[in-house]
Amino acid sequence: MTDSVTSFPVEQGGQGSPASQEPVLRFQNVSIAFDGPPVLEDVSFSVAPDETRILLGPAGVGKSVLLKLANGLLRPDAGSIHLFGEEISRVRERDLFNLRTRTGFVFQEGALFDSLTVRDNVAYQLIQERVLDDEIDTRVREALRFVGLEETFRFFPSALSGGMRRRVAIARALIHNPDLLLYDSPTGGLDPITSTTIIELIVKQRDVYRTPSMLVTHRLQDAFTMCTHHFDSNEGRMVPLPDNQIDQKTTFLMLDEGHLIFDGSLHDLVNSENNFVREFLE
Amino acid sequence: MALGKIEATAKGIVLTVQDYSLFAYRGAVNLFRPPIYWTDFLVQADIIGVGSTSIVLLAGFFTGCVLALQSAATLAQFGATAVTGRFVSASMIRELGPVLTGIMVSGRNASSMASELGSMVVTEQIDAMRALGVDPMRKLVTPRIYSCVTMLFFLTIVANFFGILGGGAVTVFMNHQNGTQYFHMAYQYIRFPDIMQGLVKPLFSGFIIASIGCFYGLRTTGGTQGVGRSTIQAVVVSSVLIIFVDFLLTQVMLTIFGS
DSSP states (O other), X not given: OOSSOOSSOOEEOSOOOOTTSOOSEEEEEEEEXXXXXXXXXXXXXXXOTXXXXXXXXXXXXXXXXXXXXXXXXXXXXXXXXXXXXXXXXXXOHHHHHHHHTTEEEXXXXXXXXXXXXXXXXXXXXXXXXXXXXXXXXXXXXXXXXXXXXXXXXXXXXXXXXXXXXXXXXXXHHHTTOOSEEEEESTTTTOOHHHHHHHHHHHHHHHHHHOOXXXXXXXXXXXXXXXXXXXXXXXXXXXXXXXXXXXXXXXXXXXEETTEEEEEEOHHHHHXXXXXXXXXXXX | OHHHHHHHHHHHXXXXXXXXHHHXXXXXXXXXXXXXXXXXXXXXXXXXXXXXXXXXXXXXXXXHHHHHHHHHHHHHTTTOGGGHHHHHHHHIIIIIHHHHHHHHHIIIIIHHHHHHHHHHHHTTHXXXXXXXXXXXXXXXXXXXXXXXHHHHXXXXXXXXXXXXXXXXXXXXXXXXXXXXHHHHHHHHTOOHHXXXXXXXXXXXXXXXXXXXXXXXXXXXXXXXHHHHHHHHHHHHHHHXXXXXXXXXXXXXXXXXXXX
C-alpha cells in the first residue's frame, strides 16, 4: 500500500490501493522532530479515493502530528506529502488555504470557536465565502441534522457536552463537502455510548458520501466497529455486516515510536506477527 | 557554562526580534491584499476604542488635575500661576496624553489580545481556523493592528481634552484662579509641532500594542499557564516599547521642529 520503499520495515498487508487511482493523500519518507528525538521518522503511506484509513497507536506516538502534517498545519523536516496530487510540504502557507478548504478536520477536543454560536461555527467557511444567510441556515441545519443536533442551532459551545461538541465539529468538517476527512481521536475521552454515536456518524459519512478519510484513534473497539459495521440507510442506523464480513475499504496503519510498523487490512492486523501489534491488540 | 547560557539567551532575543519583525510586517501588509475582513476591523475598533474610552477619559482627567496641582504650587513661587494652562496643555498634548493613553490601552488591550489569542492557540482554535482555510494573520492580527492604530489616535485626543479640562477644574475650583485665563493660556501657546508630536506618537503606540499583543498570544505554548505568561509578556514588552519609542520620537520631533 505504501508507494515507496522505506528504510524501516513496515509490515504490508494484502490489501492495496488500486494502481489506477491517484491517492488523495500520499506520505513519502516523512520525518519530523521538534526539540528532541524525531516524532515521526521515514513514514510512507497513501490514502486512496473511497478509502478509510485508521491510524492506531498508543498515546504520544505522533498520530495527531501525522494528521496535522496531512493538511499542512505542520511542515515535515524531510520527505514529501502530496495532497490531492499537489506537493504541500514546501508550499507557502498562504497557498495552502485553498487546498485546506477541500479537507475536513475534526480536532481532538472539537476546537469549536467558543465565542461563536453552533450555527456560526458550522457555517464558518460559508460565512468567510460570503454565502447568503438563508443558504447558510439551510446548509447548517442539514449538517446538524446529519449529526442529530439540529436543536443546538443557536447554542454556544459552552452549553454543549463533550460528545455534542465533537458532533458539531463533525458537522463543521462536513458542511463544505470535503474531498478528504481527517478525524483526530474523535472518541477520545468519551463514554462508550457517546463514542458509538460518533463512530456511527463516521460510518454513516463513509457509507453515504464515500468520502476518503483518515481516522486517528487508540481505541481498538472503535476501529473494529468501523470495519465490521456499515450504515443501513433503510434502517437509519449502523448495523453489523452480514456473515462476519469486513469493510474492504477500511484499512489500518500503526505507529510505534515514530515509525510506521503496520499497513494493511483488519485481517492482516489480527494475524500480524509483529510483537508490538500483538501486544497492542491484546 | 555561563558563556553558553549568555549565548543561548542572546540568540533567543535575536530570534524573537526577527520573528516579531516578520510578524509585524505581515500583519501590516495584509491590509493591501485580499481577503480583508472589514467586519472584524469594526468589531475590534469597538472593543479597543469604545471599550477603552472610560478609562482613558478618567486617566486623562485626573492626570490633568494632578498636573495643575503640582505646577500651580511650583509656579506660585515665581508668581507665574497664570501660565498653569499653558503648562498643563503642553504637557498633556506633547507627552502625557499619548504615553498615558498608550499605557492604559496596553494594559487593557494588549493583555486581552494575548490572552484571547493564547487561549485560541491552546484549544486548537487557531489550527481549526487554518484547517478551515482562513489565515489567522488576516482574520485576527491585521484588523487588531489597524483598529488599534486608528482608535488610539482618537483616544489620545480624548485624553488630551479631558486632561486640559481636569487641569481647568483644579485651577478654578481648588486653586481659585481665573478659568478664562487658564483656557486662554492653554489654547494660545499650543503650536503645530506640539500637535504633531502628540498625534504621531499614538500611531506608533497603537501599532506596538496590537502587534505585541497578537505576537505573544499566537506564540503561546504550555496550556493555561502559558496563556498567563504570554499576557504578562505582552503587557510588559508593549509598555516598555511604548515609552522607548516615545523617547525616540520625541528626539526626532525635536530635531525636526525644534523645541
